[in-house]
Amino acid sequence: MATLTHHESATAEQLVVTDGARKTFIAIIVTGVVLLIIGILAQVMGWGAAEHSEAAGHAAAAHGAAHEEGSSVLVKRVLVSLWHSNLFFLGVSTVGTVFMAINYVAYAGWSVMVKRISEALSAWVIPGGVIMLIVFLVGRHDIFHWTHEGIMDKGSPNYDAIIAGKSGFLNLPFYLIRTIIYIGIWAYFSWKLRQLSLQEDLNGGTVWFHKSINASALFLVLYAVTSSMSAWDWVMSVDTHWFSTMFGWYVFASWWVSGIAAIALTAIFLKQAGYLRALNASHIHDLGKLMFGFSIFWTYVWFSQFMLIWYANLPEEAVYFNQRLGGFEGRYTFLFFFNIAINFVFPFLGLMTRDAKRQMIIMKIVAIAILCGHWSDFYLMLMPGTLRGDNGFLIEIGIAAIFLGAFLILFTRRLASASLVPVNHPFLDESIHHTT
Amino acid sequence: MTKRFALGIFEDEDVLLHAVENVRAAGVKIHDVFSPYPVHGIDDALGIERSRLPIAAFFFGMTGLAFALWMQIYMLGFDWPMIIGGKPHISLPAFVPVAFELTVFFTCHGMAITFFTITGLYPRFKVPVMDVRATDDKFVMAIELDETSSQFPRLTQLLRENGASEVNQKEMTNN
Numbered sequence: 001m002a003t004l005t006h007h008e009s010a011t012a013e014q015l016v017v018t019d020g021a022r023k024t025f026i027a028i029i030v031t032g033v034v035l036l037i038i039g040i041l042a043q044v045m046g047w048g049a050a051e052h053s054e055a056a057g058h059a060a061a062a063h064g065a066a067h068e069e070g071s072s073v074l075v076k077r078v079l080v081s082l083w084h085s086n087l088f089f090l091g092v093s094t095v096g097t098v099f100m101a102i103n104y105v106a107y108a109g110w111s112v113m114v115k116r117i118s119e120a121l122s123a124w125v126i127p128g129g130v131i132m133l134i135v136f137l138v139g140r141h142d143i144f145h146w147t148h149e150g151i152m153d154k155g156s157p158n159y160d161a162i163i164a165g166k167s168g169f170l171n172l173p174f175y176l177i178r179t180i181i182y183i184g185i186w187a188y189f190s191w192k193l194r195q196l197s198l199q200e201d202l203n204g205g206t207v208w209f210h211k212s213i214n215a216s217a218l219f220l221v222l223y224a225v226t227s228s229m230s231a232w233d234w235v236m237s238v239d240t241h242w243f244s245t246m247f248g249w250y251v252f253a254s255w256w257v258s259g260i261a262a263i264a265l266t267a268i269f270l271k272q273a274g275y276l277r278a279l280n281a282s283h284i285h286d287l288g289k290l291m292f293g294f295s296i297f298w299t300y301v302w303f304s305q306f307m308l309i310w311y312a313n314l315p316e317e318a319v320y321f322n323q324r325l326g327g328f329e330g331r332y333t334f335l336f337f338f339n340i341a342i343n344f345v346f347p348f349l350g351l352m353t354r355d356a357k358r359q360m361i362i363m364k365i366v367a368i369a370i371l372c373g374h375w376s377d378f379y380l381m382l383m384p385g386t387l388r389g390d391n392g393f394l395i396e397i398g399i400a401a402i403f404l405g406a407f408l409i410l411f412t413r414r415l416a417s418a419s420l421v422p423v424n425h426p427f428l429d430e431s432i433h434h435t436t
Numbered sequence: 437m438t439k440r441f442a443l444g445i446f447e448d449e450d451v452l453l454h455a456v457e458n459v460r461a462a463g464v465k466i467h468d469v470f471s472p473y474p475v476h477g478i479d480d481a482l483g484i485e486r487s488r489l490p491i492a493a494f495f496f497g498m499t500g501l502a503f504a505l506w507m508q509i510y511m512l513g514f515d516w517p518m519i520i521g522g523k524p525h526i527s528l529p530a531f532v533p534v535a536f537e538l539t540v541f542f543t544c545h546g547m548a549i550t551f552f553t554i555t556g557l558y559p560r561f562k563v564p565v566m567d568v569r570a571t572d573d574k575f576v577m578a579i580e581l582d583e584t585s586s587q588f589p590r591l592t593q594l595l596r597e598n599g600a601s602e603v604n605q606k607e608m609t610n611n
Contacts, residue, residue, distance in 0.1 A: 307529050311521055354490070435477060 032401030039394030095259025096121025500542025
């Protein structure tokens with residue numbers, strides 16, 4: 001028990017990324033490449049093709065005049081899974097800055113111990129944003145129905161009146177401007193807060209803290225809008241005919257709980273490697289509470305969206321869940337229920353007791369489950385609308401592993417580039433003595 | 437039944453926390469500590485076991501969930517079936533909001549009632565108070581004395597040494 005007058009000295013801690021860790025990251029990337037190659041081979045050689053063509057036939061029948069355009073299934077799968085994994089990692093990366101901003105605005109002291117982790121998470125925002133733009137420019141026809149040639153053109157055989165009605169929002173220049181604005185805002189504020197934090201390390205004083213609060217408040221307002229709108233643009237517009245007013249929150253909840261799981265997981269790994277000496281069970285406990293609470297929040301949003309659509313049963317809305325619950329020969333049915341089990345039931349029961357939230361091993365397992373679960377949640381958001389019956393897992397998991405490896409390299413590099421403890425943060429002492 | 441207590445009055449929470457540790461280290465059993473606001477770390481210093489209230493809460497919640505599901509399934513499925521929105525009479529997604537609300541309702545009411553019953557803090561006319569200043573700006577440490585109060589002088593010295601500004605004796609009638 002640490003009483004309030006018991007002082008530990010908080011000193012700067014420098015993370016050293018060992019060669020072993022670097023090799024692990026490279027190994028993750030190599031594994032991803034191998035899986036990707038196997039997946040591509042499987043697709044090209046047509047392993048399991050019988051089942052495949054039947055499903056594709058069904059999909060075509062179900063959707064009548066599906067506007068098939070351009071690329072082969074293989075190219076489509078690669079592009080869509082690039083979009084999918086990048087979306088997930090970009091979101092998690094941004095949540096690092098959001099988490100920090102919320103803690104600044106709330107004058108929270110306990111989280112100072114994990115602040116550098118959330119700063120470092122945002123190292124992926126710029127690379128992720130660039131990949132996002134490139135994938136959109138290269139592969140938009142394979143991901144977004146509304147970008148097809150002539151779809152908003154009344155004379156064209158591809159004409160789709162519903163999509164044409166959305167042309168005021170879903171048109172190429174405006175879409176690109178929006179995407180650049182979202183990524184620009186996220187990148188600027190993650191850079192800005194990082195700079196203020198590093199300045200604070202060097203110079204001390206509370207002036208950096210107050211500047212950070214101002215920047216955070218502004219960022220949170222902008223993020224509230226951009227996160228929601230990016231969810232419409234990047235995810236919901238995949239199912240162009242369909243719409244849901246809950247969708248912005250749904251995507252945000254998914255990113256947010258994954259980001260917190262990533263912060264908790266990193267904190268535990270660092271602690272077990274001998275870093276973050278002042279991190280105690282109470283910090284882990286609080287991160288556990290957030291993971292627990294926001295898993296429930298995600299479920300709440302997910303269910304609110306589901307129940308309204310299920311109850312009203314309007315064809316244009318219900319098709320979204322039709323596809324996922326039993327469509328395409330039931331390809332997505334298992335994933336649909338797995339999604340609820342791993343993202344709600346497992347964290348809910350696993351982290352319910354106080355002791356569970358204070359055990360590193362349980363926290364680790366649940367955090368990894370949440371990260372995998374929300375990656376597959378994004379899978380479920382994107383695949384039925386893009387690949388329909390042609391989805392698979394090898395290519396997708398391979399690409400996710402490549403992203404993970406690259407993400408970890410940048411993440412750890414930024415973690416190692418400054419002290420793991422923000423030594424001059426005014427609330428550092430409070431965080432060291434944090435008890436719950 | 438009448439009990440006697442030695443009351444050490446403290447002015448400051450840090451002093452109180454150290455006094456609690458030292459008094460317990462000297463082998464004296466502390467009856468309770470009264471403070472105007474929650475003091476961080478006092479539970480650990482007093483060696484109070486963790487509450488078992490969460491376990492009770494879990495079972496209250498399960499009761500609420502079971503009750504809500506039973507109620508809706510019985511009412512809408514058997515007692516008075518109605519067609520709503522073309523759905524089956526027993527359709528679980530529609531029952532989730534009510535099941536959730538009743539789970540919360542049973543949990544919080546059950547917890548509150550259990551808490552007040554066990555701690556004896558439920559509303560009543562005559563409230564036993566050790567020292568009324570504990571509701572204002574003083575911290576009060578109560579130590580139970582035996583029939584003869586023989587250990588009172590020794591306790592007075594121990595509490596004074598640990599920063600008590602005064603030490604009183606008080607008789608409490610248990611009701």
